[in-house]
Amino acid sequence: AQSVAQPEDQVNVAEGNPLTVKCTYSVSGNPYLFWYVQYPNRGLQFLLKYITGDNLVKGSYGFEAEFNKSQTSFHLKKPSALVSDSALYFCAVMGSARQLTFGSGTQLTVLP
Amino acid sequence: EAEVAQSPRYKITEKSQAVAFWCDPISGHATLYWYRQILGQGPELLVQFQDESVVDDSQLPKDRFSAERLKGVDSTLKIQPAELGDSAMYLCATRDRRNTEAFFGQGTRLTVV
Numbered sequence: 001a002q003s004v005a006q007p008e009d010q011v012n013v014a015e016g017n018p019l020t021v022k023c024t025y026s027v028s029g030n031p032y033l034f035w036y037v038q039y040p041n042r043g044l045q046f047l048l049k050y051i052t053g054d055n056l057v058k059g060s061y062g063f064e065a066e067f068n069k070s071q072t073s074f075h076l077k078k079p080s081a082l083v084s085d086s087a088l089y090f091c092a093v094m095g096s097a098r099q100l101t102f103g104s105g106t107q108l109t110v111l112p
Numbered sequence: 113e114a115e116v117a118q119s120p121r122y123k124i125t126e127k128s129q130a131v132a133f134w135c136d137p138i139s140g141h142a143t144l145y146w147y148r149q150i151l152g153q154g155p156e157l158l159v160q161f162q163d164e165s166v167v168d169d170s171q172l173p174k175d176r177f178s179a180e181r182l183k184g185v186d187s188t189l190k191i192q193p194a195e196l197g198d199s200a201m202y203l204c205a206t207r208d209r210r211n212t213e214a215f216f217g218q219g220t221r222l223t224v225v
Contacts, residue, residue: 004154006154032212034212034213036216041201041219041221042218042219043116043118043203043205043216043217043218043219044155044203044205044216045216046213046214046215049212049213051212090154090155094212097167097168098143098160098162098167098207099157099160099167099168100145100157100205100214101157102147102154102155102156103154104153104154105152105153105154
């Protein structure tokens with residue numbers, strides 16, 4: 001069975017500072033990895049994905065994520081956080097059956 | 113920009129009543145997922161369709177939940193009878209054959225009273 005772990009329920013960072021939201025995964029075969037963001041009472045919005053190729057992938061709104069196969073991690077990063085980045089972030093993994101499994105989410109709060 | 117449409121956005125129902133949710137995928141998207149998201153938690157897969165066929169419904173409580181996608185396009189998720197513990201956001205997501213990312217609708221927030 002595939003799974004995703006997001007070890008931090010809450011991440012607080014000051015505006016302008018770099019941010020990292022952590023994610024580790026477990027899946028058979030080559031992973032497809034995703035980050036989504038959710039604002040209150042809304043659906044999930046796709047941010048970025050890793051399928052193959054460069055370990056550093058870039059996505060929407062200045063976000064990027066680093067794939068590390070040996071550590072089975074896919075951490076979300078941004079060099080300079082904005083207050084408007086405050087939201088709930090979900091990491092997800094897709095296996096060979098194309099089932100999409102999500103982590104429990106990390107609430108990011110960017111403090112002005 | 114094409115979107116996944118869900119209705120209703122909000123639904124309040126009494127326990128033991130029947131309730132249904134509808135999802136209209138982005139045109140051409142063959143894969144359709146229904147997720148349940150309890151407040152503050154991650155989405156949990158209920159059922160996955162490929163065209164009109166169920167690929168995975170192992171987490172669907174089949175004694176009360178049912179899902180269909182008769183023509184491989186739009187889909188309905190039904191709960192009968194609803195229980196207090198069914199209060200959650202129900203999310204629909206769809207994906208086409210070429211791309212790997214799924215696109216989500218705005219969800220239906222169900223409150224069972």
